[in-house]
Amino acid sequence: MEDINPLYLKKDIIDQIKNSYIESDPHIINLPNFLSINSYESLLNNLDRMTPAHKKIADRFSYSEHDIDINLLKDKAFLSWISEITRKKAKNVNYRCLRFGHKDYTLLHDSEAIGDRLEFFILIMKRWDTKWGGHTVYVAHDQQPILFPLEGNSFNLIQKTKNRHKFIQYINHHSGKENLYIIEGFIE
Amino acid sequence: MKINISDNLDSLAKTFRDNSPFPHIVINDLLAERDAQNIRKSIMKEKFEKKHSDLFSLSQTNDLSTTKDLALKELYLLFSSKDFIRQISKITGVSLKGKIDMAGSLYEDTDFLLCQDDRLEKRSIAYIYYLSSRFTEQDGGALALLSDKEGKPGEIVRRYIPVWNSMILFKVSSQSWHEVEEVLSAKKRYAIGGWFY
Helix, strand or coil: CCCEEHHCCCCHHHHHHHHHHHHHCCCCECCCEEECHHHHHHHHHHHHHCCEEEEECCCCEEEEEECCCCCCCCCHHHHHHHHHHHHCCCCCCEEEEECCCCCCCCCCHHCCCCCEEEEEEEEECCEEEEEHHCEEEEEEECCEEECCCCCCCEEEEEEEEEEEEEEEECCCCCHHCCCCCEEEEECC | CCCEEEEEHHHHHHHHHHHHCCCCCEEECCCCHHHHHHHHHHHCCCCCCECCCCCCEEECCCHHHHCCHHHHHHHHHHCCCHHHHHHHHHHCCCCCCCCCCCCEEEEECCCEEEEECCCCCCCCEEEEEEECCCCCCHHCCCCEEEEEECCEEEEEEEECCCCCCCCCEEEEECCCCECCCCCCCCEEEEEEEEEEE
């Protein structure tokens, strides 16, 4: 847990996060400056050095997928922290690390078969402008879409329901050669 | 206003059938130059509404069946006329009921349409009539047609940069994978499009 900003390990802050999570509908948290500065920069540098394989099924997704271990997400203390916030027993973290650049996206089709589950993502980027796209968006029929802030080193958690689906906005040419890394997953 | 389509419909039908990755055809100089210019002026005066989803970012007009613009009304009546529907039916080999949809579209810098097959509510033939001039490869906005790979979209097989006063027709099916590539410049990509049912 030394990778997490120590602020988020304080009892009174955890209580605030718990309340915010429970009171939101759908249940959501968005924590800026989530990783310690050293851990975040080290992770960003590692990702920038890698050349992940690009994957594309045009009517579903286009992105590159990194083969990388994130120690924090394997730490039992992290599961306990999640359990405390959500007041639900967290058993296992499934995750993957994706890289998005110009022309990359995911479509709703890729999320439609997924039922209720606790989903999270951590955003990592050197430089990004919201006009370039790349927002993580959750949509549900007849409801306003939920756009998460595009903020580097933010931790985002959402209790996804079977009728709420996710996509990642197409990234346009103004992004140039910049990359947006998203560590995304779900917690059982 | 008159639509200029070759009398040799059999030849157009062969081109339509033979084109890959799925049946389609490009018809150049669809209207007389002055009519095309008038249609462009008219469509630019219509109200466009910006639309976003996971699949697209573009601006559209309402269905042009209700337009008050005389030139656009005339175009709508020509496209939905029995004669034109009969020609389209002959070229595409598809029996058409006579119903059409028609709306203006505008793609500006960063707008796009990601890969889809267009299948919805008994659409039979899709059409796009281009009203943008001097588009080049560097401007983006090409219509890309993709192959079908076991029910999924495969590779891009054909790309069409918008050509002034030309119309593309393609058959809508589970294999009609297509996309509009992102517009990369400040040029405005105007078109009128829709479906024959």
